[in-house]
Amino acid sequence: xxxxxxxxxxxxxxxxxxxxxxxxxxxxxxxxxxxxxxxxxxxxxxxxxxxxxxxxxxxxxxxxxxxxxxxxxxxxxxxxxxxxxxxxxxxxxxxxxxxxxxxxxxxxxxxxxxxxxxxxxxxxxxxxxxxxxxxxxxxxxxxxxxxxxxxxxxxxxxxxxxxxxxxxxxxxxxxxxxxxxxxxxxxxxxxxxxxxxxxxxxxxxxxxxxxxxxxxxxxx
Amino acid sequence: xxxxxxxxxxxxxxxxxxxxxxxxxxxxxxxxxxxxxxxxxxxxxxxxxxxxxxxxxxxxxxxxxxxxxxxxxxxxxxxxxxxxxxxxxxxxxxxxxxxxxxxxxxxxxxxxxxxxxxxxxxxxxxxxxxxxxxxxxxxxxxxxxxxxxxxxxxxxxxxxxxxxxxxxxxxxxxxxxxxxxxxxxxxxxxxxxxxxxxxxxxxxxxxxxxxxxxxxxxxx
Amino acid sequence: xxxxxxxxxxxxxxxxxxxxxxxxxxxxxxxxxxxxxxxxxxxxxxxxxxxxxxxxxxxxxxxxxxxxxxxxxxxxxxxxxxxxxxxxxxxxxxxxxxxxxxxxxxxxxxxxxxxxxxxxxxxxxxxxxxxxxxxxxxxxxxxxxxxxxxxxxxxxxxxxxxxxxxxxxxxxxxxxxxxxxxxxxxxxxxxxxxxxxxxxxxxxxxxxxxxxxxxxxxxx
Amino acid sequence: xxxxxxxxxxxxxxxxxxxxxxxxxxxxxxxxxxxxxxxxxxxxxxxxxxxxxxxxxxxxxxxxxxxxxxxxxxxxxxxxxxxxxxxxxxxxxxxxxxxxxxxxxxxxxxxxxxxxxxxxxxxxxxxxxxxxxxxxxxxxxxxxxxxxxxxxxxxxxxxxxxxxxxxxxxxxxxxxxxxxxxxxxxxxxxxxxxxxxxxxxxxxxxxxxxxxxxxxxxxx
DNA sequence: TATGAATGAGTTTTCATTCAT
DNA sequence: AATGAATGAAAACTCATTCAT
Numbered sequence: 001x002x003x004x005x006x007x008x009x010x011x012x013x014x015x016x017x018x019x020x021x022x023x024x025x026x027x028x029x030x031x032x033x034x035x036x037x038x039x040x041x042x043x044x045x046x047x048x049x050x051x052x053x054x055x056x057x058x059x060x061x062x063x064x065x066x067x068x069x070x071x072x073x074x075x076x077x078x079x080x081x082x083x084x085x086x087x088x089x090x091x092x093x094x095x096x097x098x099x100x101x102x103x104x105x106x107x108x109x110x111x112x113x114x115x116x117x118x119x120x121x122x123x124x125x126x127x128x129x130x131x132x133x134x135x136x137x138x139x140x141x142x143x144x145x146x147x148x149x150x151x152x153x154x155x156x157x158x159x160x161x162x163x164x165x166x167x168x169x170x171x172x173x174x175x176x177x178x179x180x181x182x183x184x185x186x187x188x189x190x191x192x193x194x195x196x197x198x199x200x201x202x203x204x205x206x207x208x209x210x211x212x213x214x215x216x217x218x219x220x
Numbered sequence: 221x222x223x224x225x226x227x228x229x230x231x232x233x234x235x236x237x238x239x240x241x242x243x244x245x246x247x248x249x250x251x252x253x254x255x256x257x258x259x260x261x262x263x264x265x266x267x268x269x270x271x272x273x274x275x276x277x278x279x280x281x282x283x284x285x286x287x288x289x290x291x292x293x294x295x296x297x298x299x300x301x302x303x304x305x306x307x308x309x310x311x312x313x314x315x316x317x318x319x320x321x322x323x324x325x326x327x328x329x330x331x332x333x334x335x336x337x338x339x340x341x342x343x344x345x346x347x348x349x350x351x352x353x354x355x356x357x358x359x360x361x362x363x364x365x366x367x368x369x370x371x372x373x374x375x376x377x378x379x380x381x382x383x384x385x386x387x388x389x390x391x392x393x394x395x396x397x398x399x400x401x402x403x404x405x406x407x408x409x410x411x412x413x414x415x416x417x418x419x420x421x422x423x424x425x426x427x428x429x430x431x432x433x434x435x436x437x438x439x440x
Numbered sequence: 441x442x443x444x445x446x447x448x449x450x451x452x453x454x455x456x457x458x459x460x461x462x463x464x465x466x467x468x469x470x471x472x473x474x475x476x477x478x479x480x481x482x483x484x485x486x487x488x489x490x491x492x493x494x495x496x497x498x499x500x501x502x503x504x505x506x507x508x509x510x511x512x513x514x515x516x517x518x519x520x521x522x523x524x525x526x527x528x529x530x531x532x533x534x535x536x537x538x539x540x541x542x543x544x545x546x547x548x549x550x551x552x553x554x555x556x557x558x559x560x561x562x563x564x565x566x567x568x569x570x571x572x573x574x575x576x577x578x579x580x581x582x583x584x585x586x587x588x589x590x591x592x593x594x595x596x597x598x599x600x601x602x603x604x605x606x607x608x609x610x611x612x613x614x615x616x617x618x619x620x621x622x623x624x625x626x627x628x629x630x631x632x633x634x635x636x637x638x639x640x641x642x643x644x645x646x647x648x649x650x651x652x653x654x655x656x657x658x659x660x
Numbered sequence: 661x662x663x664x665x666x667x668x669x670x671x672x673x674x675x676x677x678x679x680x681x682x683x684x685x686x687x688x689x690x691x692x693x694x695x696x697x698x699x700x701x702x703x704x705x706x707x708x709x710x711x712x713x714x715x716x717x718x719x720x721x722x723x724x725x726x727x728x729x730x731x732x733x734x735x736x737x738x739x740x741x742x743x744x745x746x747x748x749x750x751x752x753x754x755x756x757x758x759x760x761x762x763x764x765x766x767x768x769x770x771x772x773x774x775x776x777x778x779x780x781x782x783x784x785x786x787x788x789x790x791x792x793x794x795x796x797x798x799x800x801x802x803x804x805x806x807x808x809x810x811x812x813x814x815x816x817x818x819x820x821x822x823x824x825x826x827x828x829x830x831x832x833x834x835x836x837x838x839x840x841x842x843x844x845x846x847x848x849x850x851x852x853x854x855x856x857x858x859x860x861x862x863x864x865x866x867x868x869x870x871x872x873x874x875x876x877x878x879x880x
Numbered sequence: 881t882a883t884g885a886a887t888g889a890g891t892t893t894t895c896a897t898t899c900a901t
Numbered sequence: 902a903a904t905g906a907a908t909g910a911a912a913a914c915t916c917a918t919t920c921a922t
Contacts (some may be wrong), residue, residue, distance in 0.1 A: 020900090020901065020905085020906090022900095022906085022907095023905075023906060023907095026906085026907085042341075044264060046890080046891060046892085047891080047892070047893090048891075048892085056907075056908085057907060057908040057909065058892090058893085058908085058909085059893090059894080059895085059907070059908055059909075060906075060907055060908070062892085062893065062894080063905095063906070063907080066893090067892085067893080068892080117393075117395060118262075118395070118396070120395060120398075121262070121395045121396045121397045121398060123397060124397075159413070162406075163406075163409065163410065163413065166406055166410065167391060167410040167413065167414075170390050170391050170393055170410070171387060171390050171391060173337075173390060173393060175337060175338070175340055175341045176338075176341045177341045177343055178340070178341060186382075186383075186386055188427045189383065189426050189427050190383065190386065190387040190390070190414075192417075192424055192425075192426050192427060193379070193383065193387065193414060193417035193418060193426070194387075194410075194413060194414050194417055195417065195424070196416070196417035196418075196422075196423040196424055197412075197413035197414055197415065197416035197417030197418075198413060198416075198417075199423060202416070203416045203419060204412055204415070204416055205412075206409050206412050206413070207408045207409055207412060242881090242882095243881075243882095246881095246882085266915085266916060266917085267916080267917065267918090268916075268917085276882075276883085277882060277883040277884065278883085278884080278917095278918090279881095279882065279883055279884075279885095279918095279919085279920090280881080280882055280883070282917090282918070282919080283881075283882075286918090287917080287918075288917075460884085460885090460921095460922065462885085462886095462921095463884075463885060463886095466885085466886085482781075484704060486911085486912060486913085487912080487913070487914090488912075488913085496886075496887085497886060497887040497888065498887085498888085498913090498914085499886070499887055499888075499914090499915080499916085500885075500886055500887070502913085502914065502915080503885070503886080506914090507913080507914080508913080557833075557835060558702075558835070558836070560835060560838075561702070561835045561836045561837045561838060563837060599853070602846075603846075603849065603850065603853065606846055606850065607831060607850040607853065607854075610830050610831050610833055610850070611827060611830050611831060613777075613830055613833060615777060615778070615780055615781045616778075616781045617781045617783055618780070618781060626822075626823075626826055628867045629823065629866050629867055630823065630826065630827040630830070630854075632857075632864055632865075632866050632867060633819070633823065633827065633854060633857040633858060633866070634827075634850075634853060634854050634857055635857065635864070636856070636857035636858075636862070636863045636864055637852075637853040637854055637855065637856035637857030637858075638853060638856075638857075639863060642856070643856045643859060644852055644855070644856055645852075646849050646852050646853070647844075647848045647849055647852060682902090682903095683902070683903095686902095686903085706894085706895060706896085707895080707896065707897090708895075708896085716903075716904085717903060717904040717905065718896095718897090718904080718905080719897095719898085719899090719902095719903065719904055719905075719906095720902080720903055720904070722896090722897065722898080723902070723903075726897090727896075727897075728896075
């Protein structure tokens with residue numbers, strides 16, 4: 001079989017994955033599997049299961065991610081990055097500023113941004129520089145959406161990026177064993193209700209402080 | 221309170237009703253400890269730790285609750301019951317129908333209704349008769365709040381009890397290690413935004429179906 | 441069988457070990473098994489094997505000793521203590537001061553004092569107060585043996601307690617897989633040669649410093 | 661050096677003897693790294709670490725030494741060979757026979773002969789012909805030192821080569837994490853005491869048997 | 881009944897060894 | 902021939918649950 005695969009040339013990608021390129025491929029497959037399984041089974045899913053789903057041996061997972069925290073880190077990074085992409089797409093796709101925000105919110109749900117929630121829980125190094133940078137990118141992108149909507153008078157002015165991101169994450173947070181909270185039947189619905197609450201003019205006095213994600217976890 | 225009265229018989233007892241009372245006290249202490257720790261550390265907190273916090277031996281916990289599911293069951297029951305109480309109080313306390321709903325929502329957050337979320341996850345027997353009955357009570361109470369607000373023209377008419385309860389649970393869901401998502405600084409704020417979205421007139425077309433909690437685990 | 445054992449009264453100890461007293465018994469059995477197996481197989485012997493040899497489940501071992509270090513700690517304590525006993529016995533048993541030292545040295549070998557060596561290696565907390573105290577006791581006892589022999593003019597005066605203890609430990613250090621370096625055929629022989637070197641008058645100039653065990657591990 | 665000459669053939673080679681020379685260089689670097697790390701971290705040091713220290717890939721190590729035993733084998737061979745060299749040098753360098761023995765003993769310590777100890781432990785094929793031959797060379801060389809000292813009346817006559825080699829190995833045996841038992845401050849000192857015990861006239865009756873290294877693993 | 885202790889099964893993690901370039 | 906990556910088997914350690922007083 002070695003000879004066979006060695007002669008497989010122009011094929012887009014033979015089914016037998018090859019080392020050099022495959023190291024990267026494996027790494028990505030692990031992250032993908034982890035992202036899916038964190039959503040599906042919660043953040044405590046056995047890493048051996050993740051490895052199995054990724055189609056690699058457990059030790060390969062550990063070679064790439066020395067411990068669970070490292071894997072979680074990478075997944076958070078990936079989800080954050082993809083969500084940022086959605087934010088930028090939303091700007092481009094919608095002329096109306098509130099429509100853009102709205103589009104982003106629903107797209108972020110589809111990216112399972114809610115899966116970030118349990119990962120931000122205790123003992124997670126949310127201040128790692130790499131994460132910090134990626135989160136900044138996300139917050140800036142969303143800040144753009146928010147401020148534009150505010151400028152257009154479409155958004156109440158007493159809210160902040162953190163309000164959007166945290167509530168969005170919570171509302172779309174997966175219930176392990178149920179998929180992503182039956183995302184089609186409930187989640188988008190609740191997001192819509194939440195978006196309605198965001199619109200100007202403000203109806204009520206908001207309690208609490210308009211904080212960034214940054215503040216989360218910094219107890220007063 | 222309900223559990224207490226169920227076992228408190230009319231049998232004549234010496235004025236020091238120690239033995240049985242202690243057993244009940246233990247049971248309640250365990251449920252209380254479990255509720256707190258589920259919120260604080262997530263639903264996978266070691267049961268030995270729960271027993272320690274309750275101040276009893278682990279075997280005492282297991283005598284009262286044969287396995288984790290039984291304990292979760294009891295906690296869900298307790299939280300549901302207490303939340304129902306809040307709903308009923310809200311009716312009594314507020315003349316304005318929307319204010320009542322609003323009061324209930326914030327009170328439910330303080331009861332940590334969000335801690336129910338992980339319990340709605342896979343592998344939890346949400347259809348147990350006892351739970352079903354208790355959930356009916358809650359849904360009826362909230363249904364009262366909702367329909368009164370609708371009748372008064374204060375609530376958009378395309379929402380259902382399930383919308384309120386599920387979104388409420390998600391928005392207040394605890395992040396283990398952070399307590400209840402810094403409930404004072406964020407959660408009440410997001411709840412308020414959500415409530416604003418609930419008000420009439422409806423601003424947007426809602427996707428999904430207006431379902432009860434019942435529907436939640438029934439995949440389409 | 442419960443009834444049977446419950447009626448076993450005056451028996452010194454029924455073969456079915458009972459909890460309360462057995463907790464202690466188990467603990468001791470684990471330490472004993474560990475001591476033997478460290479000698480026989482080295483300090484990296486799987487703890488599960490130690491548990492098996494002790495006749496308990498692995499978790500029982502971990503309940504008593506949270507990690508390998510804790511178990512090693514206890515074994516070192518036990519061996520040190522038993523060796524101190526041998527030193528005190530030697531004083532009592534031999535009128536001649538050098539004979540007493542000699543007797544101690546050979547007795548310490550039989551206590552497998554050499555098994556302490558690998559345990560003093562890297563990453564072992566040799567300065568734990570409990571260990572420190574026990575080691576002091578040993579050093580004081582041996583100091584007594586040494587100084588008496590010196591006073592009697594039977595021991596060269598340029599040696600110290602540490603010389604005796606370290607060399608003794610090294611010479612009796614077990615070779616895992618061979619028992620205790622075939623202790624009867626070689627070790628006592630080498631100890632005797634070493635003892636001969638200790639006698640007065642000194643024949644040679646000693647290099648190095650006469651240090652206590654304390655100094656070991658404190659690199660200059 | 662021996663290994664080098666064994667593979668260095670007389671075949672005509674281009675003036676840049678790169679390929680084969682590199683292979684040999686690698687092999688030697690691995691053995692050197694292994695010797696150092698066995699001393700420093702014990703015989704269970706991960707082979708990947710050895711490869712890293714040697715500056716080669718792990719697979720290169722495995723190409724040269726199919727398993728740990730093969731590497732240990734080679735290290736033992738190297739240390740034995742170098743120690744034999746020291747014995748022969750000692751003969752040449754010292755006119756006095758006991759001085760020669762003494763010089764050898766301290767030189768062997770510097771060669772880390774103590775690192776051989778764990779290799780004498782269970783599961784090591786000490787009877788491999790190559791090792792046997794190399795050990796014979798060492799024993800013959802030391803036998804020369806010993807018998808000459810005996811003939812000169814400088815050495816008690818009830819000792820054997822094995823006594824010297826085994827005790828020497830034990831006394832200089834490294835404590836992983838501490839290097840070679842702080843060789844300058846302790847080991848040479850203890851060796852000197854041991855040497856003093858070897859001198860004629862014998863002071864005590866020796867227990868055990870005067871055996872060769874050969875006997876070491878043959879249980880009675 | 882209440883309890884501390886015991887236990888086995890499950891998870892994380894490491895490492896010798898093999899694979900494929 | 903040299904290498905980085907892959908792998909399974911083994912070891913450390915945890916925890917739900919049971920046992921025996």
